[in-house]
Amino acid sequence: MPTAKEAIQELLEMSASxxxxxxxxxxxxxxxxxxxxxxxxxxxxxxxxxxxxEARMEAKExxxxxxxxxxxxxxxxxxxxxxxxxxxxxAATTGTDPTVGLVLYDVNTALKTxxxxxxxxxxxxx
Numbered sequence: 001m002p003t004a005k006e007a008i009q010e011l012l013e014m015s016a017s018x019x020x021x022x023x024x025x026x027x028x029x030x031x032x033x034x035x036x037x038x039x040x041x042x043x044x045x046x047x048x049x050x051x052x053x054e055a056r057m058e059a060k061e062x063x064x065x066x067x068x069x070x071x072x073x074x075x076x077x078x079x080x081x082x083x084x085x086x087x088x089x090x091a092a093t094t095g096t097d098p099t100v101g102l103v104l105y106d107v108n109t110a111l112k113t114x115x116x117x118x119x120x121x122x123x124x125x126x
Contacts, residue, residue, distance in 0.1 A: 001113070001116050001117035002113055002117050003032075004023050004031040004032035004114040004118070005032040007023070007032065007110045007111075007113040007114035007117060008021050008023055008033070008110060011092070011107065011109075011110035014106045014109070014110075015092075015094075015102065015103055017095065017098035017099065017102075018092045018093070018103065018106070018107075019077070019092075019093050019095065020033075020034045020040075020044065020093045021033070021034050021090060021091065021107075022041060022044050022048065022091050022092075023088070023090045023111070023114055024045055024049070024088070025088045026087050027049060028042075028045050028046075028049070030045060044091060045091075047091075048079070048081050048089065048091035051070060051081060052070060052083060052089060055067050055070050067083065068082065068083055069081065069082045069083070069108070071100060071104065073096075075096070076096070077093055077094055077096055078093065078095075078098055078100075078103075079092070080092045080093075080094070080103055080107050082104070082107045084111045084112070084115055085115055086115070088114075088115060089111070090107055090110060090111040090114075092107050
């Protein structure tokens with residue numbers, strides 16, 4: 001099975017809309033990333049974590065099921081966040097007007113692939 005880094009690379013190949021992606025465990029353990037700049041990566045991790053936590057709190061307050069995916073659109077682009085097992089989550093950014101359903105599918109697939117790779121290898125093989 002692919003490593004986390006390979007799963008992110010496959011994500012970029014699957015979805016031409018995605019500009020950047022980061023795969024994270026817990027608060028800030030980066031397992032794989034497309035960011036060349038560590039400052040940009042850290043900013044995306046912090047933003048993704050805040051967005052995910054806020055959305056989870058809102059879902060809980062509304063007595064909704066646990067949040068598994070989040071999509072936010074702005075005038076400059078979109079952010080997609082998908083959460084998985086072991087407090088692992090993947091955040092990806094796109095430009096404007098992506099095919100939302102397809103990007104969510106691709107991001108979900110990449111996260112599942114990385115988690116399967118971890119199960120097969122015992123770690124993410126960064």
